[in-house]
Amino acid sequence: MTDHDFDNAELLDEEFDYDGAQDDLADRHSLRRVDGLRTELDDVTEVEYRQLRLERVVLASVWATGSQEDADNALAELTLLAETAGSEVLGSLVQRRSHPDPATYLGSGKVAELVELVQATDADTVVCDGELEPAQLRNLEDRTKVKVVDRTALILDIFAQHAKSAEGKAQVELAQLQYLKQRLRGWGGNLSRQAGGRVAGGAGIGGRGPGETKIETDRRRIHTRIAQLRRRLRDMDATREGKRAERRRNQVPSVAIVGYTNAGKSSLLNRLTGAGVLVEDALFATLDPTTRRSETDDGRVYTLTDTVGFVRHLPHDLVEAFRSTLEESAQADLLLHVVDAADPDPEGQIAAVRTVLAEIGALHVPELLVLNKADRAEEAVVLALRANHPGAVVVSARTGEGIEELLQRIDADLPTPEVQLTVLVPYSRGDLVDRIHRTAVIGSLEHTGEGTLITARVRPGLADELAEFRRG
Numbered sequence: 162m163t164d165h166d167f168d169n170a171e172l173l174d175e176e177f178d179y180d181g182a183q184d185d186l187a188d189r190h191s192l193r194r195v196d197g198l199r200t201e202l203d204d205v206t207e208v209e210y211r212q213l214r215l216e217r218v219v220l221a222s223v224w225a226t227g228s229q230e231d232a233d234n235a236l237a238e239l240t241l242l243a244e245t246a247g248s249e250v251l252g253s254l255v256q257r258r259s260h261p262d263p264a265t266y267l268g269s270g271k272v273a274e275l276v277e278l279v280q281a282t283d284a285d286t287v288v289c290d291g292e293l294e295p296a297q298l299r300n301l302e303d304r305t306k307v308k309v310v311d312r313t314a315l316i317l318d319i320f321a322q323h324a325k326s327a328e329g330k331a332q333v334e335l336a337q338l339q340y341l342k343q344r345l346r347g348w349g350g351n352l353s354r355q356a357g358g359r360v361a362g363g364a365g366i367g368g369r370g371p372g373e374t375k376i377e378t379d380r381r382r383i384h385t386r387i388a389q390l391r392r393r394l395r396d397m398d399a400t401r402e403g404k405r406a407e408r409r410r411n412q413v414p415s416v417a418i419v420g421y422t423n424a425g426k427s428s429l430l431n432r433l434t435g436a437g438v439l440v441e442d443a444l445f446a447t448l449d450p451t452t453r454r455s456e457t458d459d460g461r462v463y464t465l466t467d468t469v470g471f472v473r474h475l476p477h478d479l480v481e482a483f484r485s486t487l488e489e490s491a492q493a494d495l496l497l498h499v500v501d502a503a504d505p506d507p508e509g510q511i512a513a514v515r516t517v518l519a520e521i522g523a524l525h526v527p528e529l530l531v532l533n534k535a536d537r538a539e540e541a542v543v544l545a546l547r548a549n550h551p552g553a554v555v556v557s558a559r560t561g562e563g564i565e566e567l568l569q570r571i572d573a574d575l576p577t578p579e580v581q582l583t584v585l586v587p588y589s590r591g592d593l594v595d596r597i598h599r600t601a602v603i604g605s606l607e608h609t610g611e612g613t614l615i616t617a618r619v620r621p622g623l624a625d626e627l628a629e630f631r632r633g
């Protein structure tokens with residue numbers, strides 16, 4: 162169940178309750194098994210999300226373009242990703258070269274250093290930045306004698322740990338299977354060769370997905386499973402689309418909160434609506450979209466949706482799997498693009514987010530840039546960002562600074578109702594008057610002997626329903 166599962170009547174008529182999202186964190190750290198995945202295909206597709214096991218990792222990265230600072234930022238982000246996955250980062254190693262080595266990712270001298278680093282730190286996993294070829298992973302495993310995973314596997318692993326709704330879990334499993342499918346040849350044998358070694362358990366990063374050796378024995382079944390997941394996701398999307406259509410019919414404008422992971426999207430939703438959504442200083446805390454209702458000063462209702470954060474080089478399989486979730490943003494009336502102004506590279510984050518927005522066809526939606534964490538950001542950085550992005554609003558979800566201005570900007574940027582009319586609504590139709598209050602911009606309102614006389618700007622759907630009461 163996602164938070165989308167409310168109906169429109171509820172949306173218009175009731176306040177949302179506290180939804181217990183704060184308990185997410187406790188949930189997330191406990192043992193979980195995905196329901197509904199173990200029916201027909203017991204032997205291959207049983208997916209177990211094991212209890213978070215702290216892994217001892219070292220990071221390896223090839224730095225091809227950009228400044229030293231870019232390289233440092235990239236490594237800091239990889240560290241944060243690894244920690245989010247529950248690992249302890251023991252060391253890292255960066256190599257400057259124009260291309261990764263086709264056989265071993267790092268050049269041979271660096272591979273020798275990596276082997277030493279693994280031994281010296283007693284690490285059990287190497288995480289390489291970027292997306293590696295199966296052969297590169299295999300060769301590095303042969304040399305280091307520990308498990309080697311890439312950035313894509315790491316992100317998939319975080320998503321697997323964080324997925325909560327049935328839809329989110331299905332989406333992550335689909336992405337994991339797509340990723341594994343391309344790497345079957347490279348993985349299975351390699352890991353079984355190492356049976357008895359430290360990686361034999363198959364737990365931890367890259368091992369939390371579908372079991373590799375079993376999968377290798379039946380590739381066809383992966384395809385069956387993928388088809389099944391696709392079907393299931395299509396059905397779920399149909400349900401979601403039904404709700405969206407309902408909202409469109411009632412013409413409730415929607416605002417989607419997008420932005421880089423950890424930018425403060427959930428904090429902002431909480432600040433704007435008191436929603437009680439999980440906030441965590443971790444990457445990809447939010448995977449399931451949460452929708453809350455809000456109101457403009459003149460009482461028009463709109464929805465605010467918080468959704469999964471973006472990251473540089475978001476794995477393509479994940480974007481594909483999460484397409485229907487992400488596409489919600491493409492259908493919004495307004496995007497609040499939240500930026501962490503205290504991040505070392507906010508412009509890089511903005512660019513990465515826009516790349517994903519382009520990929521999901523959301524560039525046509527009006528965007529309001531929100532520079533968040535103003536309480537922590539350096540003034541010079543905020544000034545530079547404002548100069549580059551005129552129209553951006555500076556806020557702090559933490560202190561509340563700028564929130565009033567933001568609300569006003571949302572008001573102003575929401576689509577305004579198009580149809581100007583005067584209606585005389587009989588007292589028996591209080592429901593219509595109520596909807597006018599909630600969706601229209603009211604010019605004047607007067608109680609007369611025959612009913613309520615209202616002059617207002619309303620949206621076309623409501624104008625149609627009011628046709629018989631029009632006086633002008």
Ligand SMILES: Nc1nc2c(ncn2[C@@H]2O[C@H](COP(=O)(O)OP(=O)(O)OP(=O)(O)O)[C@@H](O)[C@H]2O)c(=O)[nH]1
Nearest residue numbers: 422423424425426427428441445446447470558559
């Ligand atoms: N100092 C400061 N910290 C903030 C502010 N807004 C959010 N944070 C912190 O930033 C971290 C991430 O906040 P979230 O709201 O979970 O960010 P998110 O964008 O929803 O992150 P994901 O769901 O993981 O993509 C948390 O530790 C917040 O407390 C702010 O205005 N100032």
Ligand SMILES: [Mg+2]
Nearest residue numbers: 426427446447
């Ligand atoms: Mg969030």
